[in-house]
Amino acid sequence: MEPKPHMLNLSQADLQALLQEWGEPAYRARQIYRHLYVNLATDPAAMTDLPKALRERLTTDVDWAGLRLQRTLSCDDGLTRKALFSVSTGAPAESVLMVYPDRATVCVSSQSGCLMRCTFCATGRLGLLGQLTTGQIVEQVLWAERELRSMRERPPSHDQVHLLTNVVFMGMGEPFNNYDAWWAAVERLHDPQGFNMGARNFTVSTVGLVPGIRRLAAATLPVNLAISLHAPNDALRSSLMPVNKAFPIADLLAATRDYIAKTRRRVSFEYVLLEGKNDLPAHAEELATLLRSQYPPDQTMLFHVNLIPWNPVPGAPLERSHRARVLAFQDILEARRVPCTVRVERGSEIAAACGQLAGMAQDEAATTPAE
Ligand code: SF4
Missing domain, CATH: 1.10.150.530 (DNA polymerase; domain 1)
Incomplete structure (x- = not known):
């Protein structure tokens, strides 16, 4: 049948x-x-x-069985909400809804777990547990919109909140490793006859898979691209992100240059700051030199560095950069005319970094005696 x-x-x-x-x-x-x-x-x-x-x-x-909501956690007076779902195989998927005064963003998963094994990431420790379908990716966004609608129905505390304005694919998984299902989800959510989310309101974050970047450059919808860079040289990047051995920085930046030349869209470079590892003044200088060498002075508007304070992952032999280091790093980039911002932190007390809630659930299952 x-x-x-x-x-x-x-x-x-x-x-x-x-x-x-x-x-x-x-x-x-x-x-x-x-x-x-x-x-x-x-x-x-x-x-x-x-x-x-x-x-x-x-x-x-027709099958209507959706993602099973296992757990939700909230903080910031209910303005940050994290959901842990499971798919029919029991594999986890996480989403985080963040409500700001002027917008509401949901961060969704494109895979359950992840193959990429970045050392600073809780999801990387899970390995790849399964691909999400288009419907499972879409459903996380619909969950967020339902949450927002129900908040607005409960005045006076949250009746001014926005409905969903942004969808970022920065949850569990590498979207370009599940490209077809992920892209079909973007097209579905963009469809003006349905959910009608503007193409520029989507951001996809990649660990740096060059074929995916080249494919996105040829795509029909102008979604935003964020690239996880996290280090200014290959030796350091390979130690943090094994994917760098397959797609080293020179190849990644060449693909990014081609992407910008073709689309004229600005790219964000994500840089998670780790105490003593990649956050020294010398690293900031090296990063500025690297990025400035890629783009002529009149193209500074076409890239941007997003500095991210690390959300500690239990058991990871890394430390979060001190605030002074973060600000000094930013100062050096700005002095070298590299546009950059420090990401506003949300939800650290509810394990908002991707994979943390699923990792905690796995640990609990492992330490709970069978009945
Ligand atoms: S940072 Fe992203 S690509 Fe790297 S292991 Fe985590 S989920 Fe995968």
Whole structure:
């Protein structure tokens, strides 16, 4: 027997084709699509403008089982919320919703765990546990939007919060290692007939997979690109990020230069600061020299460095940079005319760095005696 299609894995065209097979008129697909991505319905029973027989068939012939919400944690007066989900195999996926005065951002996972094994990352310690489907990636964003809508329904504390303005793919996993499913999720969420998120409101972060950067340069939607650099030379970067052995800095920056030349879009370089490892003044000077050598003086607007205070990962033999070091690093970059900012921290007390909650859940499972 053919497995049932999962509702959130169906594009609007797939949904139309399915309903056509069932002998339904085309406008029914548009109705259902609006229920899913505008009204955020999770169940055909809520689609009361559909005939009862169609609602029943949608219930029996389509898979609606979503991500299972295992745990949510919140801090910052409820303005930072982290969700730990599990997929049907039990593998975890994490999302973090961050509400600011002028925007609301959700950080979502594109894989369960990650193959890349960056030394400073809790997710890297889990290894790759599974790929997420398009529907599972999309569902994390819909969760965030539902959270925001329910906050607005509870005045007066949060009735001024924004609905979702930004989606960043910086949760578990490397999006370019699950490119097709990830890109289909972007297209789905962008669809003006559904969720209607502007293309420039998406940011994808990559560990530096050159084929993915080249593929994105040719993509039709202008999503933002962030590149995890984290070191100014190959020896240091390889010690922090094994992927650097496959895609060293020169190759990565060449692909980034081509990407900028083709798209004229600004790229962010992410740089997580680790005490004594990559945060010394000499590292800042080396980073400035490296980046300035890549771009002519009139192109300073086309890149930007995002300095990130590290969210400590239990058991990792690393330390978070002291605040003075972070500011000194920033000063050196700015003096060398490298545009940079220090990322605002949210949610460190709820293990907001990707993979931390899943790692904690794994540790708890490992230390809880079987009943
Ligand atoms: S930092 Fe990103 S790419 Fe590296 S191990 Fe963690 S999730 Fe994977």
